Amino acid sequence: MIKVNKKIEYGVLALLYLNSKEDKAASVREMASNCGVPEALLSKVMQSIKNVGYVSAVYGNHGGYKLTKTLEEINLLGITLALDGPIQVADCLKPGNDTCPAKQACTIVDPMNVLNQKIIELFQTTSLQQLSAQKELSVKEVTLL
Amino acid sequence: MIKVNKKIEYGVLALLYLNSKEDKAASVREMASNCGVPEALLSKVMQSIKNVGYVSAVYGNHGGYKLTKTLEEINLLGITLALDGPIQVADCLKPGNDTCPAKQACTIVDPMNVLNQKIIELFQTTSLQQLSAQKELSVKEVTLL
DNA sequence: AACAGTAGGACTAATTTAGTCCAGCTAGAC
């Protein structure tokens, strides 16, 4: 099944929660209990998200994480890159992969590359803003975007 | 990692191979050895693809599978549906899923639904023809499509 | 100095995906 993993789900949840706190920092504990996700895992997720600069960490007592970007500036590609590394929609696209048995007569590397590009493009053009703003719209309207 | 699974990769490979045989049937054995993929698995893949009508099976000696559609008529959504069932980009989108811990205050079902729709649309508009025709084009040109 | 919190490595458990095995059915070739 083509799907986005839990880390990304949790990351999106947490960022949306942070956004609702405006300029205040929220600790991992607070975010985890509010979003209903495992604390230890969310901690890892936030570390990675911090590394791409979407949030900053505040150490010490009453510390936590703060958003450093607006929802418009955060897109799914960035989140995915932070939590999962580069998008490779098929194994044979991995750099240095020499194990592909169909290498010589391969008719699929390029096709999969096309798909890969399309997905990257989709993720890049999908901002958190875009995802979060849909709450009030019906699915039907959403598909017209 | 967001990726398409082996069954889909193998299915695309096999369908492109079948296309190259024009109207002749090819057995699973022939396809498997030409595409360099496991025979037993490809056999399952072809059965599923048959069930959505992209190919027909010819029984008996010198039998095999034949394409019943053109590459333009076959899209990634159909192949995915055949081999993987409906696309659900996040677990909380599964029908009847009541285990989501963040259910009551969930801010992510709709966002993930938006993404889901976008991916479905992308898969639906990506035909085999479109994928296979890119062989000669550079990746740069491809992204402009 | 105490405390609340982040940082991050190592590990285990759970789930999913990939792949195999085998017995049965189908129809064309002889």
Place this chain on the structure above:
DNA sequence: GTCTAGCTGGACTAAATTAGTCCTACTGTT
């Protein structure tokens, strides 16, 4: 008619990935 190549499909095993836990160290505010 019977042989045989090949499709059908269920049950099973193995491999890989993903999810989640645990523990120790570091950081900075009060």
